[in-house]
Amino acid sequence: MNNTTLKEISGVLGLSISTVSRALKNHPDISEKTKLRVTELANALDYEPNANAIQLRTNKSNLFGLIVPSISNFFYHSFIASVEEESRRHNYSLMILQSGDDPLIEIANLKLCRQNRISGLFACIATQTKNIEPFLKLKELDTPVIFFDKVPDISNCNKVCVADEASATSAASTILNKKKKKVLALFGNYNLSITRKRLSAFTKTIDNKIKLSVQHANSAEEAEALTLEHLSSKPDTVFCMSDEILTGVMKAIQRSSLKVPDDIAVIAISNGFIPRLYFPEITYVETSGYKLGKLAFTCMMNSLAGSTFIQELTSESILVEGGSM
Amino acid sequence: MNNTTLKEISGVLGLSISTVSRALKNHPDISEKTKLRVTELANALDYEPNANAIQLRTNKSNLFGLIVPSISNFFYHSFIASVEEESRRHNYSLMILQSGDDPLIEIANLKLCRQNRISGLFACIATQTKNIEPFLKLKELDTPVIFFDKVPDISNCNKVCVADEASATSAASTILNKKKKKVLALFGNYNLSITRKRLSAFTKTIDNKIKLSVQHANSAEEAEALTLEHLSSKPDTVFCMSDEILTGVMKAIQRSSLKVPDDIAVIAISNGFIPRLYFPEITYVETSGYKLGKLAFTCMMNSLAGSTFIQELTSESILVEGGSM
DNA sequence: AAATTTACCGCAACCGTTTGCGGAAATGTT
DNA sequence: AACATTTCCGCAAACGGTTGCGGTAAATTT
Numbered sequence: 001m002n003n004t005t006l007k008e009i010s011g012v013l014g015l016s017i018s019t020v021s022r023a024l025k026n027h028p029d030i031s032e033k034t035k036l037r038v039t040e041l042a043n044a045l046d047y048e049p050n051a052n053a054i055q056l057r058t059n060k061s062n063l064f065g066l067i068v069p070s071i072s073n074f075f076y077h078s079f080i081a082s083v084e085e086e087s088r089r090h091n092y093s094l095m096i097l098q099s100g101d102d103p104l105i106e107i108a109n110l111k112l113c114r115q116n117r118i119s120g121l122f123a124c125i126a127t128q129t130k131n132i133e134p135f136l137k138l139k140e141l142d143t144p145v146i147f148f149d150k151v152p153d154i155s156n157c158n159k160v161c162v163a164d165e166a167s168a169t170s171a172a173s174t175i176l177n178k179k180k181k182k183v184l185a186l187f188g189n190y191n192l193s194i195t196r197k198r199l200s201a202f203t204k205t206i207d208n209k210i211k212l213s214v215q216h217a218n219s220a221e222e223a224e225a226l227t228l229e230h231l232s233s234k235p236d237t238v239f240c241m242s243d244e245i246l247t248g249v250m251k252a253i254q255r256s257s258l259k260v261p262d263d264i265a266v267i268a269i270s271n272g273f274i275p276r277l278y279f280p281e282i283t284y285v286e287t288s289g290y291k292l293g294k295l296a297f298t299c300m301m302n303s304l305a306g307s308t309f310i311q312e313l314t315s316e317s318i319l320v321e322g323g324s325m
Numbered sequence: 326m327n328n329t330t331l332k333e334i335s336g337v338l339g340l341s342i343s344t345v346s347r348a349l350k351n352h353p354d355i356s357e358k359t360k361l362r363v364t365e366l367a368n369a370l371d372y373e374p375n376a377n378a379i380q381l382r383t384n385k386s387n388l389f390g391l392i393v394p395s396i397s398n399f400f401y402h403s404f405i406a407s408v409e410e411e412s413r414r415h416n417y418s419l420m421i422l423q424s425g426d427d428p429l430i431e432i433a434n435l436k437l438c439r440q441n442r443i444s445g446l447f448a449c450i451a452t453q454t455k456n457i458e459p460f461l462k463l464k465e466l467d468t469p470v471i472f473f474d475k476v477p478d479i480s481n482c483n484k485v486c487v488a489d490e491a492s493a494t495s496a497a498s499t500i501l502n503k504k505k506k507k508v509l510a511l512f513g514n515y516n517l518s519i520t521r522k523r524l525s526a527f528t529k530t531i532d533n534k535i536k537l538s539v540q541h542a543n544s545a546e547e548a549e550a551l552t553l554e555h556l557s558s559k560p561d562t563v564f565c566m567s568d569e570i571l572t573g574v575m576k577a578i579q580r581s582s583l584k585v586p587d588d589i590a591v592i593a594i595s596n597g598f599i600p601r602l603y604f605p606e607i608t609y610v611e612t613s614g615y616k617l618g619k620l621a622f623t624c625m626m627n628s629l630a631g632s633t634f635i636q637e638l639t640s641e642s643i644l645v646e647g648g649s650m
Numbered sequence: 651a652a653a654t655t656t657a658c659c660g661c662a663a664c665c666g667t668t669t670g671c672g673g674a675a676a677t678g679t680t
Numbered sequence: 681a682a683c684a685t686t687t688c689c690g691c692a693a694a695c696g697g698t699t700g701c702g703g704t705a706a707a708t709t710t
Contacts, residue, residue, distance in 0.1 A: 001465050003442065005666060016690045021668065031688060046462060051440040052377040052386070053666035056695045061377070071396070071406045081396045084423050088430070093437055096421045098409050105413075112418055115376040117328065137371060140326050247602050254604035277572050277602060279579035330696060341660045346698065356658060378696035381665045 004045040013037055024049075055117065063093045064300070065113035066122040069101040069150075074243045075271055075289045076124070079148065082293025083122055090301070092119065101126045110134045120144045120300050125152060127192070144303035146296050150194075158303060160296045160313045162287035164197035167269050167317035168241075170285045172205035174267060175237055178325050182211040184235035186226060186245045189218050198241050198269065211235075223248025224255075231256055231264075237325075240268035250278060266324040269317075280323025291315045329370040338362055349374075380442065388418045389625070390438035391447040394426040394475075399568045400596050400614045401449070404473065407618025408447060415626070417444065426451045435459045445469045445625050450477060452517060469628035471621050475519065483628060485621045485638045487612035489522035492594050492642035493566075495610045497530035499592060500562055503650050507536040509560035511551060511570045514543050523566050523594065536560075548573025549580075556581055556589075562650075565593035575603060591649040594642075605648025616640045 010020045015034070023030045023038035024047075030038075055061045064087055068076050080096060087094045095116065097109040103126050113121055114137075121138055123145060132152045138145050144158065151159040175183055185202060188195045199214065206212050213230060217223035223245045227238065231252065238253075240246040246268040258264050260280060268275060268284045275282035292315045299311055335345045340359070348355045348363035349372075355363075380386045389412055393401050405421060412419045420441065422434040428451050438446055439462075446463055448470060457477045463470050469483065476484040500508055510527060513520045524539065531537050538555060542548035548570045552563065556577065563578075565571040571593045583589050585605060593600060593609045600607035617640045624636055 001467065003466060019689055029688060048436060048439040050381070050442060050666050052380045052442060055377045056375070056381055057667045071409065072402050077397050077402050081423060084396065084421065088422070093420055093441065095418055096409065097413070098406060111373065114373040116418065117375060117377060141328060142326065250602070251604040277575070279576045344659055354658060375696050382698050
């Protein structure tokens, strides 16, 4: 069976297509009687307008694109959930594409976005993406692009990011406030700008006031191994730059049968899911993908409303106290 | 700036629109010389065909819909990642919609799918969804619907599910094999068919051979509370029907300072992420969202290829031994 | 050189909507 | 009763492509 069209409805009712169209949109030109006849038949036939035709005609797609390295990620999936929610509330659909952190797939995804004439794009660029020309092309076509999390270095684009410096600073000062004396700090890959930002803010705040050992881990496993290794020097606190690091650290602590927070304190930067998995819950500085999503969406709506104002937004970072400090 | 159209290209080159269209599609009617002129200009102008126009004309959308209660879920996001991957590989786009487990939003999402004339739908229905008429309407319109995970009770539809019975049976026999004597088994909401299936298979396998206490929890918090409550009766094993339950149980165990597996053994049904967070890692029966996604996609392609064969597929379930038993 | 075939391209209809404009019938005004 | 309004609706073009069919000029065959 085929989808009902205006033509079919008009045929049955002996009306013109335009009259049916107007009736369904409650146009004042159409009499109430006719409107009733039309809407009733439309309902009976389960009429749903063809979005493609509308988009073609109106040149307005009501479709957002979202490109992300991977959906399966603590941070991203809450970001996505958030954007999807808002999109629906505003009558937009969302086309979600994964780049697999591969610049080539990223290009292919952008192509898809352009072919579908998206109204706007949320993009988290792949780690090795150097050429952002394809993204800028969208801007030329008056399609707003909101970069999030991993953003390009150029200045004339909208970006929303978690507050890397602020969150690391907040974690560091919490450690100082709690009168801790010896910190093991685990960071991710040094090549990532997010790592460098958090690291510099963290060390700057600690400022040699207490003992600090900085380590870099590329995975949860590495974090676990490093923690086990450095636990022998008896730190009183472990700081984890990310959720992935945290999971490795917690495994090491459980393996060593250490009690949190009596034997050792733990603090992390996280979106909040992982820290709540443990008892006591881990104290963390929140970098909410959910909130960042809302922020990104607001930024998008502003751009669509015609604001050419370039925004570089960061979500606020707040300390959530668990029982781990 | 506007997107380039065939008309613009044809205007510049002094050709007709149809010639340009054919040239770009490498149609034999067009001379090599003309093809070259056209493709060169198209590249220079960054031409991307308007998907809406194509879909309107060809009545073929190359778009899949996917409706899920929430993206932010261990299981679903790996399922989604998997389906997205396959879709892209087969030149389909994917529109992902969250229902928030709300039947009303579900209806709205289905409407969106229909308006966008999706080529097929992957659907995990909301917990309280009773009326699946709107889903069947899609089938009437010759749009394949593949239900996954939470599937309706009716028979004439394609379903892919994790092997509920098999996984629960596997967990139960593992418990028996390990000579455990007293099991606390935590299940989810009884109204869910997934719960009932797992429960019946589990109890059937345990078969009163050892002591068994069955409890139902609607959330991680409830699971934690229930576990704490029943820990006093000294079970030697806790079985967790799902990841959510598992997180609650583990918190209770950590809170009680019990040692896994010496004081108490733990086994779960899971896709594997959460169990690996703890030390020792939790033994679990794997229900992979990733694999299920591949399965669902295959089923979709079969349906699109014209197969009216109704399939009820289940992904295999394998035991992954951690150190918790 | 005439007839036939081949190569290449354009015309026009169509997909399902929206919308400016014009027109007939009904109603209201003198 | 003649005119001016208002009410209600249809015509047709447009959005950006695809595609069957037909036509002309060149190439080939007789």
